[in-house]
Amino acid sequence: MLDYRLIAGCGLAAAAAFLARSEYERKALSLEEVSVETDKITRDWTFVFLSDLHENTFGRDNERLLAAIDAVKPDAVLSGGDLIVTKKGRAKTAVSEALLARLAARYPVYCGNGNHENRMVWNRKEYGGNYERYIGRLKEMGIICLSDQSAVLKKEVRISAVNLDPCFYKKANSGKLSSMEPEYVEKKLGPAAGKDCFQILLAHSPLFFDAYRKWGADLTLSGHFHGGTIRIPGLGGVMTPQYQFFLPVCAGTHEREGRYMAVSRGLGTHSINIRLNNRPQLLAIRLKRKIM
Template identity: 60%
Template sequence: MWREAAGLIGAAGCACLARSEYEKRHFSVEAATIVSDKIARDRTFVFLSDLHNNEFGSGNQKLVEAIHGLNPDAVLCGGDMMVSKKGSRDIQVPLRLFGQLAARYPVFYGNGNHENRMTWRRDIYGNLYEEYRDALRKMGVSYLEDRTVPLGEDILITGVDLDGDFYRKALYQKPPDMERGYLEKKLGTAGEYGDGFRILLAHSPLYFDAYADWGADLTLSGHFHGGTIRIPGLGGVMTPQYQFFLPWCAGDFERNGKRMIVSRGLGTHSINIRLNNRPQLAVIYLKKKQRVFEKAGNL
């Protein structure tokens, strides 16, 4: 009996691994719609996060073609497009990708912990961060290091570089709360940039309350890779910070009229598994809120 049971477990494990390999190579395109009276005209954005040097076809051609098919007004990036761990120095995959995208669309790039790790560990990476950032800037990418830039007259896009403690592994020590005023110290007050629709690229979704309180109308995050394995009704099993069944692993969240979209990301690294958790190309449709006038009759 135990041999039959072991055989069934082994077969199930092989099936799961085969399914995981399939999922890692086949992304899904998923859309969210946001309506706001701050928007002057409708726009389409694509949001990329957590590629981690993954490629969908040679030179990421399948991903690029999918983006071209959506014809976005801009491409937004939430960081972790490469792997900077155990001394990995490969930055060519994201550079090839953004070289294709920046030639056609405005691109706005916010850092993740893997970009920032290159500055935290200069003993390993030297000036690799500046090499990467400057290469993207030469392509025309708006690289947002604690910086806000406008898109048209009605949209403001901000990227925040979170400190390393916010990415602390919960298995060893719980990540800290975000102290009041932290974002103002990093970014200034949201109101000083104007009254436009504010998009915040903040890699970790753990601090949605702080992002919303700061003034972000829409926060775009990633980092948690959808929880690695997703179980219907329970969500993602484990984040890269070793949090289990965390509600913020992926999805569309709302707080007092503020929204946060958390991408499942496009790649993996240390935990090289995806199950019921296909990579995600996120599409955001921003819609201008239409004013409704009641017919008053004859005057």
């Protein structure tokens, strides 16, 4: 006969081991590199890319995260959004603001918005002036906040950040997300950089890579899906926080017709506070000058 107490005990032990491993991984920072060669630059460039911190910390005052960034020695720090947490009219920003203040004292910092930052704009009645206060504090630190805007570094790297509308995050009544045409990005940002300037695009959701690359992004930096929460070798991420299963673009580097997209697994979690085989990821972006 089956010993149901033994089965229950084994199940509880497995669940405890799962939760313990997940708790460990949520603080187990992984520094990983993405390299792209291009003939559009005259020197090599190094950036670090932060996405989906969601107020997480790595050591006291994020010392381990700061040390990892310092080890890369970036030319600039790029943020793809969702460093904060917004939910039910409340905005948690203190951890991210403290981190960004310390980064801005060391490096040029360029910030785009994710859905959590933009939620304060979409729902102004609920969040009041929280967005303006948050962005105002970042600007006081000397941070370049790009809201459907671009900045050019040394005339050869252009960083642009697009604010995606709510329809690109939430499914319509039909159960489908809106499709995106390249014209959408151009309407927001104007034309992409020309052939003599490398175009980086900060676009929080990676679902629209075709639109980004057709607009002219040489390298798109995205996040949003936290690597799929649980990752299985050979299958990828199991489930995104939006309950999408085995989504191919929830992490990793992707290339189509010479254009690239790097999708961060993110640095934190929210709502579904689980990570398994899916360590938080700090990305070092190496732009390499192609030798002809």
